[in-house]
Amino acid sequence: MELTTDILKNLIKSAQMAIEHEIGCDECFDELHELAEMELAGKSPAEAMPLVKDHLDKCGSCREEYKALLEALQNIENGQK
Numbered sequence: 001m002e003l004t005t006d007i008l009k010n011l012i013k014s015a016q017m018a019i020e021h022e023i024g025c026d027e028c029f030d031e032l033h034e035l036a037e038m039e040l041a042g043k044s045p046a047e048a049m050p051l052v053k054d055h056l057d058k059c060g061s062c063r064e065e066y067k068a069l070l071e072a073l074q075n076i077e078n079g080q081k
Helices: 005-017 025-040 050-058 060-080
Strands: none
Touching: 025 050, 025 060, 050 060
16 A cells, blocks of 8 residues: 555644553443533533543544433433533
8 A cells, every 4th residue: 555645644633643641442431420410510521521522522432422411411400400
């Protein structure tokens, strides 16, 4: 497989954007409830949990799980008011 200039540029860009410590899906999933609760409380989850936020930005599966959890919690919260 021949590496084209575009592929090399994308690889370099990805490497530059990578953070030193990343988390995987399992660790992210374990933290989703805290992130959702923070967001519902009006706090900045991106500042408090940057590794989880970074993972959600990169992983569509975890992002969908987070959106579903957040929506469920919002529905529960709205039902209790």
